[in-house]
Amino acid sequence: MQLILASGSPRRKKLLEQAGLQFLTKIPDVDEQSVTASDACQLVKKLAVMKGEKLPPAKGEVVLSADTVVSQHERILTKPESREDAFAMLSELNGETHQVHTGVSIRSQGKSTVFSVATKVTFWEMTDEQLAAYIDTGEPFDKAGAYGIQGKGALLVQKIHGDYFNVVGLPLSKVVRELEHFGIVPFSSG
Numbered sequence: 634m635q636l637i638l639a640s641g642s643p644r645r646k647k648l649l650e651q652a653g654l655q656f657l658t659k660i661p662d663v664d665e666q667s668v669t670a671s672d673a674c675q676l677v678k679k680l681a682v683m684k685g686e687k688l689p690p691a692k693g694e695v696v697l698s699a700d701t702v703v704s705q706h707e708r709i710l711t712k713p714e715s716r717e718d719a720f721a722m723l724s725e726l727n728g729e730t731h732q733v734h735t736g737v738s739i740r741s742q743g744k745s746t747v748f749s750v751a752t753k754v755t756f757w758e759m760t761d762e763q764l765a766a767y768i769d770t771g772e773p774f775d776k777a778g779a780y781g782i783q784g785k786g787a788l789l790v791q792k793i794h795g796d797y798f799n800v801v802g803l804p805l806s807k808v809v810r811e812l813e814h815f816g817i818v819p820f821s822s823g
């Protein structure tokens with residue numbers, strides 16, 4: 634079986650490489666703003682499915698797609714659209730605990746599965762100056778919730794509860810376990 638990663642995210646590509654999987658990458662073209670859902674879990678699953686549907690699997694292919702959002706107090710945070718937006722998001726998350734949800738869709742011609750995983754992340758209390766300095770790194774702009782735990786955003790994080798890799802964009806070990814049901818096996822390519 635040929636695995637196709639339906640994602641333009643360099644993080645997701647890196648994570649699958651880390652798992653030793655062989656795959657091709659294709660970028661789905663979706664309007665993420667057009668989708669609504671009752672809560673963050675439903676939203677990320679819907680978006681993951683939508684991304685997968687843009688690249689239907691051919692015979693012998695398995696298509697993997699995903700979406701990540703941050704939620705706090707019923708509010709859903711996606712990627713910031715501006716510096717002000719990033720500052721507003723980080724101020725909201727500052728000193729509190731939020732959840733990072735990643736939805737994953739896996740499809741072959743014969744079957745499909747969709748699931749979501751949530752990780753709790755607690756931020757330190759930062760000053761406005763520290764948040765502004767973090768935004769100056771440029772890191773927030775392509776990331777849900779306006780931070781990257783895998784980069785300098787690590788300094789905002791006091792603790793996490795759950796899968797770290799889920800925060801970065803894919804709940805890696807769960808994904809690999811699910812892929813095995815589709816005939817995709819890790820460690821086979823070195």
Ligand SMILES: Cc1cn([C@H]2C[C@H](O)[C@@H](COP(=O)(O)OP(=O)(O)OP(=O)(O)O)O2)c(=O)[nH]c1=O
Pocket residue numbers: 639640641642643644645660661665684699700701702703712733775776777778780781782783786800801802
């Ligand atoms: C919270 C957090 C998010 N992110 C990233 C993961 C996702 O790539 C991104 C959320 O945007 P997504 O829309 O999930 O993904 P994407 O647009 O980067 O890629 P594609 O839709 O093509 O698959 O935020 C981090 O890299 N680190 C973090 O700590």
